[in-house]
Amino acid sequence: MIISVASGKGGTGKTTVATNMAVSMGSDVQLLDCDVEEPNAHLFINPVMEQKKTVYAPVPDIDETKCNFCKKCAQICRFKAIAVINEIILTFPELCHSCGGCVAVCPEKAITETGRELGVIEIGHRNNLGFVHGRLRIGEAMSPPLIREVRSYTPSDRPTIIDAPPGTSCPVIAAMRGTDFVLMVTEPTPFGLHDLKLAVEAVKLLDIPRGLVINRSDIGDDGVRAYAKKENIPVLMEIPFDRGIAEAYSKGRLVVEEMPEWKERFRTLYLQIQEIVG
């Protein structure tokens, strides 16, 4: 079973829920931090990292001795990553989406592919918890290929928890697509509700069962609960605002370590999801 933890709005507690649930499940678990722009789960898990690898996106490499400047590559590229001006050919690797159109179209076979660094992936563990995260290179715009690379570490023999990035566009779709359940974490405020609605629309589009965790549940208003009821989204857990939890979080500590009574609640959360997914 693959559970993705998503939110729409940032800072609602995705990482808190993903990490605390992962360490409370009492079985071998894989945790994939797919928020590759700002990965934070490792700060709470403190995994022992065993392997690090750099991930590249293929971009064109032009052999100018073979190029006859016919411009077919520049014409097929919809991302303006190749320009031909008289007998000068220029590539803009940061604009390339790695579609391979230029390689396929070149009649002189003058184009091969080289790599643009997207970022790195680190693989490690903490006891029986497997851990993988990606870290987007600063200045790199495209996170989905790196997210897909992190997701390639989904094992077949144990449950996987995915910490997804915020938002509703391509990075979060790359993190949620094909998962068995989306656990949405929100806060009961107007911003939380507004962004939750957008995130729910994205999850509906992907047709994935969903449930809700309301974090800082005693602040704000009742908008989120009313919406969840109307949309038939089960509220699986409520976490009240507690300065103790906020301070533990600020130090990089897991809630279940500071307040062991939460361990059973996070385990119950997982069991409820298991029951829904079947």
Place this chain on the structure above:
Amino acid sequence: MKELVVISGKGGTGKTSLMAAFASLAENKVLCDADVDAADLHLLTAPVIIERHDFQGGGVAVIHPDRCSACGLCRDLCRFNAISDAFMVDPIECEGCGVCVDFCPEDAIDFPIKTCGEWFVSNTRFGPMVHARLGIAEENSGKLVTLVRQEAKKLAENNQLNLLITDGPPGVGCPVIASIGGASAILIVAEPTVSGLHDMERVAQLAAHFKVPGMVCINKFDLNLDQTSAIEKLASENNISAVGRIPFDPVFTESMVKGQTVLEYAGNSEIRHNIDKIWVNIRNQLVL
């Protein structure tokens, strides 16, 4: 004209609440919400939309079964696994590269331009605002960010306003890069947590990479004074000026519930003093 872009790296640090507070303090400005993926500024500024425009993204491949000979070339060429065994294109996976369109021997693939969002020019009680809404699960967020910033700039020029305040998205990827390029300065709203420090460091590196001067303010600073000091130390090592601290205060949430800025809701509080001071520091940095 100056442009201040408010970003955070980590989400939920109070970027939009603070940006709305600055909106009520600044004069002669245009507001711009560049967090097109999950735009929230309108919830505090209650914009009255005066112009509404479609946002045209890229193309998306559509295969016509009556013309398709099922040769399979498109599927072999598609690097995004967007074409099914039955030769249907999955619009969510389609990257819009058009390679299948160009190679199809039967000319069976159309490439219509998608409308993948809307953008608006509005009036608010703080002045004009340009904002947008990206469609669910759409791409091209960077392109839409660039568009709203350009339109906001135009609006400012046409109205002789000398400041643009832009609410940026979280993260360091495509929409953030589109938000900060060419800005006069960025303000990073950080929170004193291990995540806040980690994410602020990455966003500071991003600002340096694109050579945009940075400032930082720390929200909820009293949650963890050690992390607050660590953020300020990191800022000074990276030539980022620390422009102030704001204590943890439930009035941020209370004012949001009322649809007001924190200064409108709690005008006489300690918070006002902190935010006023931060705004004076920002004005000095921007040389307004």
